[in-house]
Amino acid sequence: MWSDGYVTDIEYTTHYFHHLAPGHLRFVLTLKGLVGAAVDDAFDHMELGCGQGLTTLVLAACYPKARFFANDFNPAHVQRARHIAREAGLDNVTFLETSFADLEAADLPAFDFIACHGIYSWVTTENQRAIVAFADRHLRAGGLFSVSHNVAPGWSPLAPLQWFIRTYAEGLHGSSERRFREALGVVEEMAGSGAGYFAMQPAVRAAIARIKRESARYAAHEYLNGAWHLLTQHDMATQLAPAKLTFAASADMVQLNERLVLPDAQRAALAKFEGQPLYETVKDFLRNAGFRRDIYIRGGLRLSGGAREAAIAALPLALLRPRAACTLEAVCPVGKVQLGAAHAAMLDALVEGPQTLATLAGGGDGTSLVRAVQAAIRLAVAGHVAPCSIGWNGGADPAAVAATARLNRVLLASAAVAEPAHVLASPVVGGGIGVPQNARRAVLGTGDPLPADEAAVVAAAYGPLLRQLAVA
Numbered sequence: 001m002w003s004d005g006y007v008t009d010i011e012y013t014t015h016y017f018h019h020l021a022p023g024h025l026r027f028v029l030t031l032k033g034l035v036g037a038a039v040d041d042a043f044d045h046m047e048l049g050c051g052q053g054l055t056t057l058v059l060a061a062c063y064p065k066a067r068f069f070a071n072d073f074n075p076a077h078v079q080r081a082r083h084i085a086r087e088a089g090l091d092n093v094t095f096l097e098t099s100f101a102d103l104e105a106a107d108l109p110a111f112d113f114i115a116c117h118g119i120y121s122w123v124t125t126e127n128q129r130a131i132v133a134f135a136d137r138h139l140r141a142g143g144l145f146s147v148s149h150n151v152a153p154g155w156s157p158l159a160p161l162q163w164f165i166r167t168y169a170e171g172l173h174g175s176s177e178r179r180f181r182e183a184l185g186v187v188e189e190m191a192g193s194g195a196g197y198f199a200m201q202p203a204v205r206a207a208i209a210r211i212k213r214e215s216a217r218y219a220a221h222e223y224l225n226g227a228w229h230l231l232t233q234h235d236m237a238t239q240l241a242p243a244k245l246t247f248a249a250s251a252d253m254v255q256l257n258e259r260l261v262l263p264d265a266q267r268a269a270l271a272k273f274e275g276q277p278l279y280e281t282v283k284d285f286l287r288n289a290g291f292r293r294d295i296y297i298r299g300g301l302r303l304s305g306g307a308r309e310a311a312i313a314a315l316p317l318a319l320l321r322p323r324a325a326c327t328l329e330a331v332c333p334v335g336k337v338q339l340g341a342a343h344a345a346m347l348d349a350l351v352e353g354p355q356t357l358a359t360l361a362g363g364g365d366g367t368s369l370v371r372a373v374q375a376a377i378r379l380a381v382a383g384h385v386a387p388c389s390i391g392w393n394g395g396a397d398p399a400a401v402a403a404t405a406r407l408n409r410v411l412l413a414s415a416a417v418a419e420p421a422h423v424l425a426s427p428v429v430g431g432g433i434g435v436p437q438n439a440r441r442a443v444l445g446t447g448d449p450l451p452a453d454e455a456a457v458v459a460a461a462y463g464p465l466l467r468q469l470a471v472a
């Protein structure tokens with residue numbers, strides 16, 4: 001059976017993942033003092049298990065000089081992605097209808113980036129081994145392996161819930177969606193009767209409420225697969241070690257500043273593990289993490305002192321949304337963090353266009369650069385700014401401007417796009433930019449019209465951005 005116990009009769013959701021964008025990865029890595037394999041915008045990129053392929057499509061449009069490959073064994077996913085690539089005239093991307101086990105036979109080059117998002121926890125141990133072997137064979141020295149996975153302890157209370165839904169659904173007939181709904185109905189009945197498992201575990205009750213809100217596309221791929229692994233970061237690092245991969249950083253911007261993640265007492269407890277293999281796992285226990293997005297590196301140059309400072313100073317940052325839509329607060333794991341005048345000034349400066357951290361720091365000594373970095377992290381966590389594309393050098397590559405314009409028009413109009421695109425491709429950030437629904441309604445006329453006064457305000461704010469993205 002080609003599915004290997006994985007759900008194949010219902011397509012996965014259509015999402016773009018900004019933490020896989022090369023500019024974002026370079027930003028995080030540079031702050032950690034590391035240099036990856038990709039030195040310019042002519043790199044090689046592979047996405048393992050690409051689903052609908054939106055992330056790879058957006059990145060391929062942003063980086064016309066790079067080569068993109070992506071695989072998925074579900075033909076419905078691959079057909080859609082190929083169709084969109086063809087409609088958008090993207091000739092630097094290849095979608096392979098291939099399983100992880102069969103990738104060895106495909107004639108693929110060495111890569112600077114291998115992305116594996118939403119895969120590793122949900123496939124069999126044999127497929128996990130095939131993924132690690134692929135990274136071992138195909139990642140260049142200095143190459144980055146981005147991987148996400150469910151982690152204990154956050155997900156642990158839900159393990160019996162996943163087991164029950166999957167096992168009950170296995171005994172039913174019909175589509176995955178139907179079987180999932182029926183199993184969920186039984187779960188709700190149990191919970192409603194006051195069953196101890198649900199009554200004693202607030203995380204399980206919250207999960208049920210969440211599942212009911214989520215699309216069946218997501219829920220079936222999360223809960224119905226034959227394989228479902230909860231790994232610790234320590235487990236993941238151990239499994240990747242044979243491929244010469246070591247942990248570089250979390251890909252979550254907020255993790256770059258632990259003050260935004262853990263209260264003081266917990267940071268003190270964590271400090272005892274500094275430099276030890278259990279550091280990240282202890283952090284997950286402290287914050288009760290249920291999911292991780294991480295960057296592992298094969299080798300990797302380590303910069304120090306002046307070289308590291310110069311690399312950080314040269315990092316460019318861009319505004320992601322209209323200045324008027326930037327509220328002065330960031331929602332962090334420790335709670336809401338208020339942003340101040342320095343953050344507002346940085347946002348004002350970015351209205352003119354992307355700036356390097358050196359410029360945003362306003363000259364001065366290393367302290368002002370450190371302050372600019374911290375402000376940039378908070379603004380990125382708030383969703384207001386993002387690192388620019390790897391090739392950005394005072395302006396975007398004209399070929400990327402043309403390719404992203406073509407893709408954006410296709411994303412808004414093509415019948416091959418399974419769900420309304422929540423992002424459009426930006427040649428400046430080298431990735432997707434979220435476009436809120438009200439902006440689509442006001443500027444693009446999609447969906448129900450907004451009341452006229454609200455439409456005017458939203459159109460004034462988002463019109464320039466959507467014109468830049470070549471759709472308005």
Ligand SMILES: C[S@@+](CC[C@H](N)C(=O)[O-])C[C@H]1O[C@@H](n2cnc3c(N)ncnc32)[C@H](O)[C@@H]1O
Pocket residue numbers: 004006012013015048049050051052071072073074077098099100101116117118119122123127221
């Ligand atoms: C949860 S989805 C994630 C998709 C995409 N990475 C994302 O995050 O949107 C997992 C994907 O892996 C694919 N997949 C599962 N097992 C596979 C296998 N053995 N070989 C290739 N693709 C597989 C599925 O078809 C599905 O599209």
